[in-house]
Amino acid sequence: MSENAAFKSGFVTLIGRPNVGKSTLMNKLIGQKIAITSNKPQTTRNRIQTVLTLEEGQIVFLDTPGIHKAKNKLGDYMVNVAERTLNEVDVILWLVEPTTYIGAGERHIIEQLKKTKTPIILVINKVDTVKREEVLTFIDAYRNELDFMEIVPVSALKGENTDTLIKCIMKYLPYGPAFYDEDTITDQPMRQIVAELIREKALRLLSEEIPHGVAVSIESMKERKNICDIEATIVCERDSHKGIIIGKGGQMLKKIGSQARPEIEDMLEMKVNLQLWVKVKKDWRDSDFLLKNFGYNPKDIDLYE
Numbered sequence: 049m050s051e052n053a054a055f056k057s058g059f060v061t062l063i064g065r066p067n068v069g070k071s072t073l074m075n076k077l078i079g080q081k082i083a084i085t086s087n088k089p090q091t092t093r094n095r096i097q098t099v100l101t102l103e104e105g106q107i108v109f110l111d112t113p114g115i116h117k118a119k120n121k122l123g124d125y126m127v128n129v130a131e132r133t134l135n136e137v138d139v140i141l142w143l144v145e146p147t148t149y150i151g152a153g154e155r156h157i158i159e160q161l162k163k164t165k166t167p168i169i170l171v172i173n174k175v176d177t178v179k180r181e182e183v184l185t186f187i188d189a190y191r192n193e194l195d196f197m198e199i200v201p202v203s204a205l206k207g208e209n210t211d212t213l214i215k216c217i218m219k220y221l222p223y224g225p226a227f228y229d230e231d232t233i234t235d236q237p238m239r240q241i242v243a244e245l246i247r248e249k250a251l252r253l254l255s256e257e258i259p260h261g262v263a264v265s266i267e268s269m270k271e272r273k274n275i276c277d278i279e280a281t282i283v284c285e286r287d288s289h290k291g292i293i294i295g296k297g298g299q300m301l302k303k304i305g306s307q308a309r310p311e312i313e314d315m316l317e318m319k320v321n322l323q324l325w326v327k328v329k330k331d332w333r334d335s336d337f338l339l340k341n342f343g344y345n346p347k348d349i350d351l352y353e
Contacts, residue, residue: 053223054104054223055104055105055106055223055224055225055226056104056105056106056218056221056222056223056224057105057106057107057108057221057222057224057225057226057227058105058106058107058108058137058138058139058220058221058222058224059108059110059136059137059138059139060107060108060109060110060137060138060139060140060141060217060221061109061110061133061134061137061139061140061141062074062109062110062141062143063133063134063140063141063142063143063157064142064143064144064157065144065145065153065154065157068143068144068145068173068174069143069173069174069204069205070143072204072205073141073143073171073173073202073204073210074098074109076204076205076207076210077100077107077109077210077213077214078098078099078100078109078233079100097109097110097234098233098234099227099228099232099233099234100214101226101228101230101232102214104218105218105221106226106227106228106230107214107217107218107221108227108228110133110137134160134161134163134164134166135164135166137166138166138167138220138221138222139166139167139168139169139217139220139221140161140164140166140167140168140169141169141171141213141217142157142161142168142169142170142171143171143173144170144171144172144173144186144190145172145173145174146172146173146174146175146177146178146182146183146186146201147186147189148185148186148188148189149189150189150190150193158193158194161194162194167197167220168194168195168196168197169196169197169198169199169200169213169216169217169220170190170194170196170198170199170200171200171201171202171213172186172187172190172199172200172201172202173202173203173204174203174204174205175201175202175203175208175209176203176205176206176208183201186201187199187201197216197219197220198216198219200212200213200216238269238315238316239266239269241315242266242269242278242280242312242315243264243265243266243280244264245308245311245312245315246264246280246282246304246305246308246312246324247262247263247264247282248308249303249304249307249308250262250264250282250293250304252307253300253303253304253307254292254293254300262282262283262284262289262293263282263283264280264281264282264283265280265281265283266278266279266280267279267280267281267325271318274318274319275318275319275320275321276312276316276318276319276320276321277321277323278312278320278321278322278323279323279325280322280323280324280325281324281325281326281327282301282304282324282325282326282327283326283327283328283329284326284327284328284329285328285329285330286328286330287328289328290326290327290328293326294326301324301326304324305322305324308322309322
């Protein structure tokens with residue numbers, strides 16, 4: 049396949065403010081769930097690499113954390129990962145909400161994008177939430193801000209216009225062989241994907257004040273016959289949070305486990321015996337040691353040094 053002289057391959061990053069639908073779009077484009085999605089901002093903490101292989105080429109997507117104003121070391125790390133990706137890819141997809149208002153967050157991203165020579169495709173997401181005739185006004189609002197190669201309105205949730213987006217991306221990729229085998233979908237370690245699936249369910253089920261203070265650590269993953277035994281710890285910052293995560297009579301913890309298990313089973317293609325525990329690690333988001341422990345060490349995934 050990669051011997052084809054017309055074959056293209058390259059790296060594409062998805063950037064945007066938190067909660068604009070980057071992970072939802074990436075999952076839709078590759079046709080599988082790899083990145084976790086939530087209606088809470090700043091869900092993605094690491095740069096997740098996924099692969100879409102087609103007859104005409106291979107796109108390697110980097111789903112970065114949302115660009116936002118950092119409040120702690122974890123926040124600084126997330127912003128650095130997002131901003132430093134811009135110069136090492138072949139195409140940038142900038143996702144925005146369908147609105148004519150360009151706020152301070154978007155202005156910050158525009159300033160970052162002005163510094164790069166990488167081709168930029170503006171993706172106006174969530175067009176299923178607005179009237180079709182309004183989309184042109186959103187395009188006009190952004191058209192004068194930057195020199196976009198393409199402007200593509202999509203609905204990541206409904207999969208609207210995603211085929212057009214893939215064709216647009218292909219235009220700007222260089223010719224060259226595939227980076228990965230055609231059956232590769234992600235370079236994420238299986239443990240990390242399992243941890244992220246559990247964290248997604250916690251984010252969706254828990255009340256507003258907890259989610260950003262939650263991490264998941266996989267203590268062990270062992271296969272026996274057709275079953276995978278997984279022990280995982282949900283880490284929070286306060287004793288009061290621990291009580292909420294466990295819930296009355298352990299009900300909340302059971303709910304998190306029962307929602308995560310089927311998706312983990314689908315991914316591993318085997319039965320899963322999932323045991324969840326809860327631990328308190330005060331201020332882990334400001335501890336270099338604990339950030340590293342939970343897989344958020346920039347040196348581990350940096351490609352820039």
